[in-house]
Amino acid sequence: MSGCSDGSCSSGSCTGGSCSDNPDRLPPGMLKRYDLNESTADGTLVWAETEDGKVTRNSAEIIAESSRISDGRVFVALFGGPEAKSLYPEIFGYGADTIYHVRGKATESYSPEVYAEALAQVAERVNPASVLIGASPRGRETAPRLAAMLGSGLTADCTGIAADGRRIVVTRPAFGGVLTADIECVGFPQMATIRQGVFPTPERREGQGTAIYWQYSGESRKKVLSVSRRSEKASDISDARVLIALGAGIRDRTIVDLAEEVASSVDGAMVCCSRALVERGWMPQSRQVGMTGRTVRPELYIAVGISGAVQHITGMSGANRVVAVNTDEKAPIHGYADLSIISDAEPALRELARLI
Ligand SMILES: Cc1cc2nc3c(=O)[nH]c(=O)nc-3n(C[C@H](O)[C@H](O)[C@H](O)COP(=O)(O)OP(=O)(O)OC[C@H]3O[C@@H](n4cnc5c(N)ncnc54)[C@H](O)[C@@H]3O)c2cc1C
Secondary structure (H helix, E strand, O other): OOOOOOOOOOOEEEEEEEEOOOOOOOOOOOOOOOOOOOOOOEEEEEEEEEEEEEEOHHHHHHHHHHHHHOOOOOOEEEEEEEEHHHHHHHHHHHHHEHHHHHHHHEOOOOOOHHHHHHHHHHHHHHHHOEEEEEOOHHHHHHHHHHHHHOOOOOEEEEEEEEEEEEEEEEEEEEEEHHHEEEEEEOOOOEEEEEOOOOOOOOOOOOOOOEEEEEEEOOOOOOOOOOOOOOHHHHHHHHHOEEEEEEOOOOOOOOOHHHHHHHHHOOOOOEEEEHHOOOHHOOOOHHEEEEEEEOOOOOEEEEEEOOOOHHHHHHOOOOEEEEEEEOOOOOOOHHHHHHEEEEEOOOHHHHHHHOOO
16 A cells, blocks of 8 residues: 555544455564664654643653753653644654654544553654653553553653663652662663653643644443543642642641741742641642652742651652741751741741731
C-alpha cells in the first residue's frame, strides 16, 4: 500500500505497522518488532495525558524537561479524537518534535491495558532511549503494564531526573524516605514515572513539529458504563501559589479553620498539611505534602507546627520561599526556611490574618 511506508498514516486504514487490506505484510525493509536496545535507541517518549481536553500540568512539565535535558528527539504520544489536534501547537511549544496521535475505537475511553498496549506499539515504532510518564493515577497503573510489555524496568514516583547522553539517572525517595536514591535503569528503554511539581511548570507557547496518526486496532476488554467525578478537583494544592502547611504542632482543630480563613483572603493560597494531620482525620489525604502525599512548588510555603521530617521535605523542597513557625528553635524545618518564627502557631496565624 503506497503512502504507508512507516506503519502510520492518516487514512484510518493503517493498523499501526501493517495495513488492514494485507495485515501480515509489512513494507519492504520494515521489521515486525523494533529492536528496543541500547545501540539503536534514541530520544524520549512521553505520554501526554489529557484531562478535560487539556494537557495535564504533570505531562507538560515532563515534555518540557525532556526537551531541556535530552540530546535526542522528544516524541509525544497523545490519545484522543480529532479534537485533540487543537493540542498540537501547545505540545510542540513545550518542546516535542513529533506527536504520535493514537486513535482507534478502543482508545476512546481510558483503559490501562489498552493504553499500555498502544503506547508499547508507539515505543516499538520510535525506539526511544527513555519513556517518561506522569506519576498520576493513570500513569501509575499504565506504566508498569507498559514496562512489562517492553521487557523493561520502571522507576516509579521519581522526584528528579538527570541525563548523560541517552542515559538517564532518576531520583526517588527510598527506605521510607530516609534516603534519596539515584537510580539508573540498566535495560532499554529506561522507564520512569515522575511526580507533578518536580520540574517548573513550562510557559504555554505555540510551536510546530510533525504529527502522525497512529491507528490502534486492538479491542478493549472493558466497557465503561459511567464516569463520576469528585468535585474536589477544582482545588489542587499543587497549583497553589501560597501554601499554609499545618502540622502536629497544631493542638486545636479550630486552627485549621483559622488557616483556611487566612488562605481565603490571599489570591492563590491554600491550606495543606503534614501526614500527622491526615492521620488525625483533620484534613483529607489530598492536602498532604510529602513522600506519600503531593509534591508542591509554591512561591511561598508557610510551615506551621511542622518539624521538617525528611518525608515531608521531599514534597516541598521546590518551594521558592519557606517560612517556618515553630516553638522549637532546633526543629529541622528551620534548616530549610528563609525566615524562622519561633512562636506558638495560633498567635502567629492570628497576626498573619490581622496583617492581611
Ligand atoms: C513511609 C513514610 C512515608 C511518610 N510520608 C509522609 C508524607 O508524605 N508527608 C508527611 O508530612 N509525613 C510523612 N511521613 C511522616 C513523617 O515521618 C513525620 O512523622 C511527619 O511529617 C511529622 O509531621 P509533623 O512535622 O506535623 O509532626 P511532628 O514531627 O510531631 O512535629 C510537630 C512540630 O510542631 C512543633 N510544635 C509543637 N507545638 C507547637 C505549637 N504550639 N506551635 C508551633 N509549633 C509547635 C514541634 O516543635 C514540632 O517541631 C511519612 C513517614 C513514613 C515512614
